Amino acid sequence: MSEKEIKNLEAIFEAKIARDEKIEPKDWMPEKYRKTHIRQMSQHAHSEIVGMLPEGNWITRAPSLRRKVALLAKVQDEAGHGLYLYSATETLGISREELYEQLHSGKAKYSSIFNYPTITWADIGAIGWLVDGAAIINQVPLCSTSFGPYARAMVRVCKEESFHQRQGYEIMLTLANGTPEQKEMAQDALNRWWWPSLMMFGPTDDMSTHTEQSMKWKLKRKTNDALRQQFIDQTVPQANILGLSIPDPDLKWNEERGHYDFGPINWDEFWQVVKGHGPCNKERLQTRVDAWEEGEWVRDAAMAYAEKKAERKVKQAG
Numbered sequence: 001m002s003e004k005e006i007k008n009l010e011a012i013f014e015a016k017i018a019r020d021e022k023i024e025p026k027d028w029m030p031e032k033y034r035k036t037h038i039r040q041m042s043q044h045a046h047s048e049i050v051g052m053l054p055e056g057n058w059i060t061r062a063p064s065l066r067r068k069v070a071l072l073a074k075v076q077d078e079a080g081h082g083l084y085l086y087s088a089t090e091t092l093g094i095s096r097e098e099l100y101e102q103l104h105s106g107k108a109k110y111s112s113i114f115n116y117p118t119i120t121w122a123d124i125g126a127i128g129w130l131v132d133g134a135a136i137i138n139q140v141p142l143c144s145t146s147f148g149p150y151a152r153a154m155v156r157v158c159k160e161e162s163f164h165q166r167q168g169y170e171i172m173l174t175l176a177n178g179t180p181e182q183k184e185m186a187q188d189a190l191n192r193w194w195w196p197s198l199m200m201f202g203p204t205d206d207m208s209t210h211t212e213q214s215m216k217w218k219l220k221r222k223t224n225d226a227l228r229q230q231f232i233d234q235t236v237p238q239a240n241i242l243g244l245s246i247p248d249p250d251l252k253w254n255e256e257r258g259h260y261d262f263g264p265i266n267w268d269e270f271w272q273v274v275k276g277h278g279p280c281n282k283e284r285l286q287t288r289v290d291a292w293e294e295g296e297w298v299r300d301a302a303m304a305y306a307e308k309k310a311e312r313k314v315k316q317a318g
């Protein structure tokens, strides 16, 4: 293709985005757009799948049948989110095997929040309330992102995330209104999950390297700091209803800004976990690799069956 032709295609592409039209898999797109989307969408898919692990840890120990049913449904939803997103990523010309390989080799990242352990039942409440709550704030703008398959997957994902957030909040509400020990358990979970939840929005705007380009492509509609502020403003009143206190001595309503001010985030901890040194990084990755290896016979059997069936068809046709 000549330089002029590429310039022309680029102009058509940019005009489409400006008009809020979707880019579909068969449309021409700049290589950088394709690569960025593969990176972000697969990172999102991996997060959904790895995100099943901390909560899966509590399915067998849920305190009642009702809680067990709700948690099972939530964890299954996360599997579904992962599968939609892997399928959507495959439309950009990368195979499922390659995506798994990137996760299993540690080349691809997933959300660092899932490298923290779930020590008590209250952690299941805190995850639903805070982690799924933060995920919603991150994901709602993606329903109108420019890449069609990603935007459409997000519509359903966000509806399910809102159920996850409510099931978590209800667990917290029950514990907070329970015995002093239960309330303490809820407070302890809030203490441990608050700061990692704020880190889910990513580095501050001045540290973030991808923001500008992603805003241009409408892959991002708001900056990390704006989303983080929105989460804090929304969550503080919810903590007040629970009668729990947010573990930040600097947290204070700022009348002038119309937002809560908050204390400094420990970015050293964030980068440590991103680099693989969080409390559960090794365990999480090993669990995924084991699941892949132990599932090999299922994949082999399915492939052998498909081959047999194809052979039979050829014979019949002949």
Ligand SMILES: [Fe+2]
Pocket (backbone or CB within 6 Å): 048, 077, 078, 081, 157, 161
């Ligand atoms: Fe999800």
Ligand SMILES: [Fe+2]
Pocket (backbone or CB within 6 Å): 078, 132, 135, 160, 161, 164
């Ligand atoms: Fe969720």
